[in-house]
Amino acid sequence: xxxxxxQAAVHAVWRIESARLIAGLARMVxxxxxxxxxxxxxxxxxxxxxxxxGVPDNPGAWLMATAKRRAIDEMRRHxxxxxxxxxxxxxxxxxxxPDLDAALDDDVGDDLxxxxxxxxxxxxxPEARVALTLRLLGGLTTEEIARAFLxxxxxxxxxxxxxxxxxxxxxxxFEVPRGEELAARLSSVLEVxxxxxxxxxxxxxxxxxxRPELCADALRLGRILAELVPREPEVHGLVALxxxxxxxxxxxxxxxxxxxxxxxxxxxxxxxxxxxxxLTALERAQKLEGMQGPYCVQAAIAACHARARTAEExxxxxxxxxxxxxxxxxxxxxxxxxRAVALGMAFGPAAGLELVDxxxxxxxxxxxxxxxxxxxxxxxxxxxxxxARAEFERAASLTRNAREQALLLARAExxxxxxxx
Numbered sequence: 001x002x003x004x005x006x007q008a009a010v011h012a013v014w015r016i017e018s019a020r021l022i023a024g025l026a027r028m029v030x031x032x033x034x035x036x037x038x039x040x041x042x043x044x045x046x047x048x049x050x051x052x053x054g055v056p057d058n059p060g061a062w063l064m065a066t067a068k069r070r071a072i073d074e075m076r077r078h079x080x081x082x083x084x085x086x087x088x089x090x091x092x093x094x095x096x097x098p099d100l101d102a103a104l105d106d107d108v109g110d111d112l113x114x115x116x117x118x119x120x121x122x123x124x125x126p127e128a129r130v131a132l133t134l135r136l137l138g139g140l141t142t143e144e145i146a147r148a149f150l151x152x153x154x155x156x157x158x159x160x161x162x163x164x165x166x167x168x169x170x171x172x173x174f175e176v177p178r179g180e181e182l183a184a185r186l187s188s189v190l191e192v193x194x195x196x197x198x199x200x201x202x203x204x205x206x207x208x209x210x211r212p213e214l215c216a217d218a219l220r221l222g223r224i225l226a227e228l229v230p231r232e233p234e235v236h237g238l239v240a241l242x243x244x245x246x247x248x249x250x251x252x253x254x255x256x257x258x259x260x261x262x263x264x265x266x267x268x269x270x271x272x273x274x275x276x277x278x279l280t281a282l283e284r285a286q287k288l289e290g291m292q293g294p295y296c297v298q299a300a301i302a303a304c305h306a307r308a309r310t311a312e313e314x315x316x317x318x319x320x321x322x323x324x325x326x327x328x329x330x331x332x333x334x335x336x337x338x339r340a341v342a343l344g345m346a347f348g349p350a351a352g353l354e355l356v357d358x359x360x361x362x363x364x365x366x367x368x369x370x371x372x373x374x375x376x377x378x379x380x381x382x383x384x385x386x387x388a389r390a391e392f393e394r395a396a397s398l399t400r401n402a403r404e405q406a407l408l409l410a411r412a413e414x415x416x417x418x419x420x421x
């Protein structure tokens with residue numbers, strides 16, 4: 001294997017293993033910032049050694065063992081320093097070195113779930129909770145997180161640094177909360193889990209349209225949450241939404257890795273087991289007492305698509321009604337953009353465009369590629385091909401995903417071919 005291939009393999013392993021690695025280390029050292037640093041040190045060691053020795057049979061275990069050794073060395077160094085201070089009369093207590101070998105074998109439950117709740121601790125601002133968990137759990141870059149929140153990249157970077165410092169200073173325990181504290185922190189956790197799922201479902205950057213491993217991690221965490229808080233409708237609503245969306249994964253990618261849009265997908269490729277699981281979770285949510293929140297509403301929208309045997313059978317009027325309800329629950333320009341799509345399908349492209357046009361002056365959507373993409377689609381259906389082409393080209397210039405960019409440029413080219421010569 002060449003050095004470049006080995007380096008690519010290291011980064012692929014890191015994308016898959018980093019969340020579990022950081023979570024396991026955080027349980028051992030009780031500090032998520034230190035855990036991430038140890039994990040990064042292990043990554044650097046892999047980049048140095050694997051090109052020579054080759055990629056190990058179990059790369060995740062290699063990274064964990066390397067990080068654990070570094071943790072032990074660091075703790076022993078601190079212990080030695082503490083002893084020296086004590087000898088100098090400072091009266092400092094001797095630092096304890098935890099048994100990290102035993103910690104690896106403990107039956108400690110789900111470390112990833114502990115990592116989510118630690119990252120979402122109330123000592124952090126809501127924005128910092130989400131950014132830190134996306135960084136630690138999803139392995140996302142600050143740029144990807146910034147795009148998800150439509151905020152500047154330096155802002156996200158500052159949130160992450162301050163969040164890790166705050167967790168360390170406040171000595172936040174690495175544990176799943178209980179009782180009333182659990183309910184208070186659940187909403188932020190649900191938001192985090194769904195954002196991780198979305199990054200896997202439609203990657204904001206890179207060469208791949210999807211990152212299935214992130215979807216799998218988010219689904220796994222969602223299912224765990226559903227067992228942990230079985231009486232909370234929104235948890236089941238989120239699980240239902242993710243199950244149904246994940247059911248389309250095989251149909252969303254063409255033979256060459258190109259994106260396949262919803263209405264063009266081969267529905268025979270949709271995973272019926274995941275659809276049944278999603279509909280069951282939605283039914284469970286709807287039977288529980290309490291207000292049905294935004295995840296339940298979005299799951300109901302996804303269910304409309306799942307129940308339609310063909311694209312033509314989709315109940316777009318019902319979907320438009322559900323988006324109107326969602327807009328009342330969580331007012332957002334992005335929700336309005338999705339409602340415009342539904343209105344355009346239910347009542348014609350002019351109805352959709354009427355809702356989209358005012359959004360072009362919305363500051364938070366200035367760099368959001370789906371706005372010109374949706375507008376281009378509506379304009380194309382209205383026969384305004386020159387304008388549609390410009391919108392598709394603008395959308396292509398805004399996306400950082402290579403597959404999506406190619407799709408948008410192809411749509412722009414299609415408009416060009418249809419223009420009168």
